[in-house]
Amino acid sequence: MIIGVPKEIKNNENRVGLTPAGVSALCKAGHTVYVQATAGIGSGFSDEEYAAAGATMLASIEEIYKIADMIIKVKEPIELEYPLIKENQLLFTYFHFASYEPLTNAMIERKAVCLAYETVEKKDRSLPLLVPMSEVAGRMSIQEGAKYLEKPMGGRGILLGGVPGVTPANVLILAGGLLGTQAAKMAAGMSADVTIMDISIPRLRELDDILPKNVKTVFSNEYNVREAVKQADLVVGAVLIPGAKAPHLVTRDMLKIMKPGTVLVDVAVDQGGCIETCKPTTHEDPTYVIDGIIHYCVANMPGAVPYTSTLALTNATLPYALQLANKGWKKACADNEELKLGLNVVGGKVVYKGVSDAFNLPYTEVSEVLN
Numbered sequence: 001m002i003i004g005v006p007k008e009i010k011n012n013e014n015r016v017g018l019t020p021a022g023v024s025a026l027c028k029a030g031h032t033v034y035v036q037a038t039a040g041i042g043s044g045f046s047d048e049e050y051a052a053a054g055a056t057m058l059a060s061i062e063e064i065y066k067i068a069d070m071i072i073k074v075k076e077p078i079e080l081e082y083p084l085i086k087e088n089q090l091l092f093t094y095f096h097f098a099s100y101e102p103l104t105n106a107m108i109e110r111k112a113v114c115l116a117y118e119t120v121e122k123k124d125r126s127l128p129l130l131v132p133m134s135e136v137a138g139r140m141s142i143q144e145g146a147k148y149l150e151k152p153m154g155g156r157g158i159l160l161g162g163v164p165g166v167t168p169a170n171v172l173i174l175a176g177g178l179l180g181t182q183a184a185k186m187a188a189g190m191s192a193d194v195t196i197m198d199i200s201i202p203r204l205r206e207l208d209d210i211l212p213k214n215v216k217t218v219f220s221n222e223y224n225v226r227e228a229v230k231q232a233d234l235v236v237g238a239v240l241i242p243g244a245k246a247p248h249l250v251t252r253d254m255l256k257i258m259k260p261g262t263v264l265v266d267v268a269v270d271q272g273g274c275i276e277t278c279k280p281t282t283h284e285d286p287t288y289v290i291d292g293i294i295h296y297c298v299a300n301m302p303g304a305v306p307y308t309s310t311l312a313l314t315n316a317t318l319p320y321a322l323q324l325a326n327k328g329w330k331k332a333c334a335d336n337e338e339l340k341l342g343l344n345v346v347g348g349k350v351v352y353k354g355v356s357d358a359f360n361l362p363y364t365e366v367s368e369v370l371n
Contacts, residue, residue, distance in 0.1 A: 001325040002032045004068025006061045007039035010075045012283035014042025014306035017072040020053040022314040027054030031325045043310040087111040090329050098245045098358035099272040111348045120342035132312035136302040138182025141265045145234040148263045156261035161191030168192045172232040180238035188212040237266040239274040244354035250275040260292035269297045
């Protein structure tokens, strides 16, 4: 198979779809890999390293899309890329379709094969290709939240962990999945006073056992969330519903009961955000203020630590990329239920229920496109 790795062109996105090690593995399996020149520079990988691993370097993104059967990248295509995508071309990347209807419509129109990292799912309901970036984003949410609590950044002027004789900051984490757990570990390690909320009692029981004693677990409902945000200095939205839009747990009216200078970090912004006043921002311009509350809603948080993120992502995606390349996407998805669940849009048809529900689009059973 001919595989293309374009340079990411989303604002301040420094990650790349494959490391040189990933290129080497695909080439050794008999495939041809084309990498756009300077695609890996932001992650610390030179063109020379890719060439040594077996890649052929191409100068432009147009050349990459024109020649490749499968595109491997990090973020969803943006408007400039839409016209470059060919019918039946396989795109293997994060899409988060349910949060952005124009992207969904564009991929339907291009009749591409869109296999989304975020909906590849194991039998135990875990999301293996979302895990590495959730780990990064969960830890970063606390790192960034702590920074924006500083007075020069507009925050309340609170040190997350406090000092002897001065109480630490109150950190509220909404949802106790992988992302929320990573955020809780990071906040607890910085000696904050942490509350993590979830709707699953078994999950809260598990978190109570595994997390440090400065982390409290609270059942999540509207009343409890409303009470908790009054005391919070930092709120982290960590809700994930695979392939679907996140629900609004923090509503606009709740901002008025929060302390001025409170920081909201919505890591669910890729899927519409779990904070009603959330809108996607960039690393270039990461925050905005509503009712005295700082909103940090960067849609590609792991892009700020691209070396770590790219290595972690390729570690997870490469085994699946090899299956797709070795067998072709139809046979690979027919043979592997995990990959089959990754299919979202195929040949102009929406084959993932969460996406069709988000925009009231016709739904096609995925088995129909695999015949």
